[in-house]
Amino acid sequence: MRFFDFLLLSLVAGACKASTVDHATAAASQQACQRIAGHLGASIVQSSGAAYDFAASNAWNFANALLRPTCIVFPSQAAHVQAAMREIYRAKSRFAVQAGSHSAMKGWNNVQDGVLIVFSNMKNATYNPASDSIILEPGIHWGEATATLSRFGVAPVGGRVGDVGTGLLLGGGLSFLSPSQGYAADNFKALDVVLVDGRLITATATNQYSDLFRAMKGGANRFGIVTRYEVQAVHVGTDDETPFFGGFIIYDGSTAEALSKATAKYVREVNDPQAVLLTTFTTIVLQGVLQTIAEVFLFYRGTSLPPSIFGDFLAIPALVTQVGPLSYTQVLATIGPESVNAQRGFVQHMGASALAGQEQLYLDALTHYQNFTNTFMNPASGAGMNYSTLAFTAVPASQIAAGRAKGGNVMIPANLKKGFAAVQLAQQFNPGVSAIPSFVQQGIDLLFRQVPPSPGLPLYVNECDAGQKVFESYGGYELLKATYRKYDPERFNVQHCQGPIGL
Numbered sequence: 062m063r064f065f066d067f068l069l070l071s072l073v074a075g076a077c078k079a080s081t082v083d084h085a086t087a088a089a090s091q092q093a094c095q096r097i098a099g100h101l102g103a104s105i106v107q108s109s110g111a112a113y114d115f116a117a118s119n120a121w122n123f124a125n126a127l128l129r130p131t132c133i134v135f136p137s138q139a140a141h142v143q144a145a146m147r148e149i150y151r152a153k154s155r156f157a158v159q160a161g162s163h164s165a166m167k168g169w170n171n172v173q174d175g176v177l178i179v180f181s182n183m184k185n186a187t188y189n190p191a192s193d194s195i196i197l198e199p200g201i202h203w204g205e206a207t208a209t210l211s212r213f214g215v216a217p218v219g220g221r222v223g224d225v226g227t228g229l230l231l232g233g234g235l236s237f238l239s240p241s242q243g244y245a246a247d248n249f250k251a252l253d254v255v256l257v258d259g260r261l262i263t264a265t266a267t268n269q270y271s272d273l274f275r276a277m278k279g280g281a282n283r284f285g286i287v288t289r290y291e292v293q294a295v296h297v298g299t300d301d302e303t304p305f306f307g308g309f310i311i312y313d314g315s316t317a318e319a320l321s322k323a324t325a326k327y328v329r330e331v332n333d334p335q336a337v338l339l340t341t342f343t344t345i346v347l348q349g350v351l352q353t354i355a356e357v358f359l360f361y362r363g364t365s366l367p368p369s370i371f372g373d374f375l376a377i378p379a380l381v382t383q384v385g386p387l388s389y390t391q392v393l394a395t396i397g398p399e400s401v402n403a404q405r406g407f408v409q410h411m412g413a414s415a416l417a418g419q420e421q422l423y424l425d426a427l428t429h430y431q432n433f434t435n436t437f438m439n440p441a442s443g444a445g446m447n448y449s450t451l452a453f454t455a456v457p458a459s460q461i462a463a464g465r466a467k468g469g470n471v472m473i474p475a476n477l478k479k480g481f482a483a484v485q486l487a488q489q490f491n492p493g494v495s496a497i498p499s500f501v502q503q504g505i506d507l508l509f510r511q512v513p514p515s516p517g518l519p520l521y522v523n524e525c526d527a528g529q530k531v532f533e534s535y536g537g538y539e540l541l542k543a544t545y546r547k548y549d550p551e552r553f554n555v556q557h558c559q560g561p562i563g564l
């Protein structure tokens with residue numbers, strides 16, 4: 062258990078107030094739910110009861126757990142999703158989709174007075190050695206997928222926290238395997254997609270849906286509902302094998318400047334596809350006092366952490382160093398489900414930036430993060446925030462090249478050759494807080510303006526603020542817009558489903 066993980070924060074009590082919706086919206090979702098239930102039956106379509114209550118309130122962001130859908134559809138096959146989508150489209154109902162439930166963005170994985178599609182009954186993961194492919198159903202979580210597939214010695218390029226789900230793929234996906242394999246989405250081989258009108262298609266890089274296939278590598282929830290992912294298998298070894306070396310190092314907050322410089326240097330100089338780096342600064346309120354610690358996750362596919370790559374991090378005095386030989390399952394368990402920010406019951410917020418390798422950018426980001434936390438995590442501020450993070454994920458040039466070699470995605474601009482860092486700025490609020498106070502949101506917005514993305518770098522849609530213009534930052538923005546017009550000419554998705562802006 063790590064330094065801040067023992068902070069077991071109590072579950073939230075307190076009633077929640079349903080947001081009001083107009084009569085037409087409520088009537089449309091009632092109609093859709095009745096018709097879907099008519100097709101699929103009461104066990105698949107539920108409007109009350111234990112399964113409904115659990116699914117409706119299971120979203121990781123407590124702000125989403127407060128929403129009450131008119132009904133929840135629990136599909137076990139693509140045909141169920143088709144039936145649901147056809148009726149949602151016909152009734153002009155609002156809707157949302159939920160896979161692993163970890164979206165931080167309000168309204169992106171649950172819906173008030175609409176139809177929610179929850180994939181908890183579609184959780185298979187299989188390996189096909191003939192094609193060296195992994196087939197994932199959308200309801201599986203990364204920890205479950207790794208546990209199922211490790212006996213074959215393979216893994217998908219997936220999340221770094223086991224409890225997160227497959228929605229990660231549609232936003233791109235930053236994995237511990239990414240420096241050698243590209244974004245998670247770069248590893249798509251085929252996608253079964255239910256389009257907005259209920260048609261089911263299979264998209265690949267070479268068939269008639271190749272434009273859709275590419276758009277779904279970063280297009281998030283805008284282009285259809287995926288009912289089956291076929292992805293490239295990565296040979297990571299079984300649980301008896303330890304081809305990786307690494308783990309985590311925890312530092313006192315006083316090292317933050319040195320770590321920021323080391324991270325910038327890593328981003329500038331390291332382009333070894335076997336090397337992985339995630340640098341995090343976390344601030345918590347401990348007995349009324351702000352405490353910042355830094356934690357670095359560092360891995361190498363090999364037998365040690367090469368000093369030429371990780372020497373700066375190893376030289377900074379640490380509180381705890383836990384590194385050693387690891388199986389892939391152990392690599393994935395390093396962040397661990399006990400991390401405070403993996404737990405449910407708290408209003409959450411995320412925002413994104415992206416930085417090139419200049420040292421000053423990292424020092425500035427750190428300063429603004431510290432100013433922000435000192436202001437809003439001071440208990441006297443009334444912000445109700447208990448946890449704040451600044452995280453840098455190194456996206457090396459090798460990751461960009463690996464993605465291009467696999468066909469490319471809509472995120473990375475064609476002329477981008479150098480590595481960068483995907484930046485996450487996240488906040489968690491106290492139990493009992495059900496919405497982010499507007500003065501805090503203004504502070505968050507200011508923080509984003511103070512830590513702007515370096516020119517030409519894409520923001521990461523899975524860790525953004527809902528108001529950030531992520532799609533506009535993509536190299537393939539024009540393709541994204543054209544593809545959206547083609548597959549959803551009536552703009553049904555953007556009008557009836559919460560998700561990224563800009564289409």
Ligand SMILES: Cc1cc2nc3c(=O)[nH]c(=O)nc-3n(C[C@H](O)[C@H](O)[C@H](O)COP(=O)(O)OP(=O)(O)OC[C@H]3O[C@@H](n4cnc5c(N)ncnc54)[C@H](O)[C@@H]3O)c2cc1C
Nearest residue numbers: 158160161162163164170221226227228229235286287523
């Ligand atoms: C604790 C934590 C750790 C994280 N770690 C990482 C990480 O290591 N790497 C990384 O890249 N990101 C990470 N993220 C961000 C993560 O990628 C996003 O939160 C992602 O959206 C989660 O996917 P999900 O399936 O769990 O969530 P959901 O909220 O269920 O889904 C996310 C979005 O995708 C949509 N969606 C889901 N499934 C489908 C589908 N089949 N068809 C169409 N739309 C769908 C949902 O509607 C929603 O908008 C992390 C987030 C958290 C909270």
